[in-house]
Amino acid sequence: MKSCLIVDDSKVIRMVAKKILHELGFNTEEAEDGQVAYDLCKKNLPDAVLLDWNMPVMSGIDFLRELRKLPGGDGPVVVFCTTENDIEHIQEAILAGANEYIMKPFDSEILQAKFTQVGLL
Amino acid sequence: MLRPDDFDYLAKLLKERSGLVITPDKAYLLESRLTPVARQRNLKSIEEVVAKMRGRDESLARDVTEAMTTNESFFFRDTKPFDQFRDTVLPQVMASRAAKKSIRIWSAACSSGQEAYSLAMLLKENAARLAGWHVEIIGTDISVEMLEKAKAGLYSQFEVQRGLPIQFLVKYFKKKDESWQIDSSLRGMVQFREWNLLHELRGLGSFDIVFCRNVLIYFDQPTKSRVLENISRQMPPDGFLFLGGAETVLGISDRFKPVPNQRGIYCLSAGAAPAAATAPVGAGR
Incomplete structure (x- = not known):
């Protein structure tokens, strides 16, 4: 079973994503900001990360840059999931090493389509 | 009721x-x-x-x-047919058209244009291979409203998130208010025309590659046969037809046969009628 780390400061979003990902056959872990996510990744790298952009303590983009520097940090497939929906943010995310990008609001269909695109399903 | x-x-x-x-x-x-x-x-x-x-x-x-x-459509629907197009069908057609350097592709019942534009994006990605080639993509549909949307190339945030890789969104789309508009260079690669698949198709000319996916499923058996027969007359003997995952020609038409090891792709059977002559641009309705 593949694992996905859900990183979002909204408990509701984490809950919705968790439900969809369980239905898609993933084990999930949760983090409420980039720093918590980074600490979890240092211990154990997940197969995938569903990542919000704007969070307290450490943002999604800063987390991604740090993740990619970790040994084996290029492994996890990172899918941004954020309300930032302009080209500049998307380009910045790709440059930092994001594999896909979901613009909120999202639903199970979009999440499934994106995870399929990046070979997670 | x-x-x-x-x-x-x-x-x-x-x-x-x-x-x-x-x-x-x-x-x-x-x-x-x-x-x-x-x-x-x-x-x-x-x-x-x-x-x-x-x-x-x-x-x-x-x-x-x-x-x-009006039926839903999305970019790179089902993914695999587009891989087959890029990796198998296009190279074969290019090899057989090397002298002419011209290819015509038809997205039949194109709805709001996502299939036609997906093909245009793939061709753009392979521009180096296609240098010096003339490639035409024609999208046809019965719905004027859908064709207007296709021509405008304007899609909602929801529509661009189903099947379209994010790199392609960045490369080929511009944000316009809350929607996303496909690049004018890609819009220029596709012609959209109103056409009913049940009507005479000769005015459309001949096509080397035909995408008619998830269309036959809405028809009864005699109509499926008629549409396949009409399409076969618009193809050269070495052309290719893509059908949807739930569609087949088997038991419906003997004008096509499956391409071995290429699920969903069909070629003309030996003895099927040769293609109609290419009509002048603007012919038909």
């Missing part, structure tokens, strides 16, 4: 005009899709819509047909 005679009237009209088969178990589709048409025309119910159509209201009959035949 629709009266049986109104249901029969609508089912007959839709079959004649578009080939669409509506069985009584799909009556709910009439309710859900025609209620907005009724509202738009200040009619109180679908019964009133039918009554007006019985009075030979051509524009209403057209709106009803459009509303019923």
Whole structure:
């Protein structure tokens, strides 16, 4: 079973994503900001990360840059999931090493389509 | 609840005009899709819509047909056919057209254009291989409204997130208010034309590659055969036809046969009629 780390400061979003990902056959872990996510990744790298952009303590983009520097940090497939929906943010995310990008609001269909695109399903 | 005679009237009209088969178990589709048409025309119910159509209201009959035949579409739908197009079919067609350096591709029943534009993006990605080639992509549909959307190339945030890789969104789209518009260079690669698959197709000319996916599923057996026969006449002997995952030619038409090891792709059977001559641009309706 593949694992996905859900990183979002909204408990509701984490809950919705968790439900969809369980239905898609993933084990999930949760983090409420980039720093918590980074600490979890240092211990154990997940197969995938569903990542919000704007969070307290450490943002999604800063987390991604740090993740990619970790040994084996290029492994996890990172899918941004954020309300930032302009080209500049998307380009910045790709440059930092994001594999896909979901613009909120999202639903199970979009999440499934994106995870399929990046070979997670 | 629709009266049986109104249901029969609508089912007959839709079959004649578009080939669409509506069985009584799909009556709910009439309710859900025609209620907005009724509202738009200040009619109180679908019964009133039918009554007006019985009075030979051509524009209403057209709106009803459009509303019923509009189907969802998304970029790179099913993924695999596009990989097969890029990796298998396109190289084969290029090899056999090396002297002519010209390829015509048809997205039949193209709806709002996502399939045609997906092909255009793949061709752009392979621009180096295609340098010096003339490639035409034609999208046809029965719905004027869908064709207008396709020509505008304007899609919602939801539409660009189903199947379109994010790198392609960044590369080939521009944000326009809350929507995303496909690049003008890609829009320039595709021609959209109004055409009914049940009508004479000769005016469209000959196509080396035809995508007619998830269309036949809406037709009954004789209509499927007729459409496949019509399409076969628009293809050269070495052309390729892509059908949807749930569609086949087996038991429906002997004009096509499956391409070995390429699920969903068909070529003409030996002895199928040669393609019609390419019509001048602008022919047909």
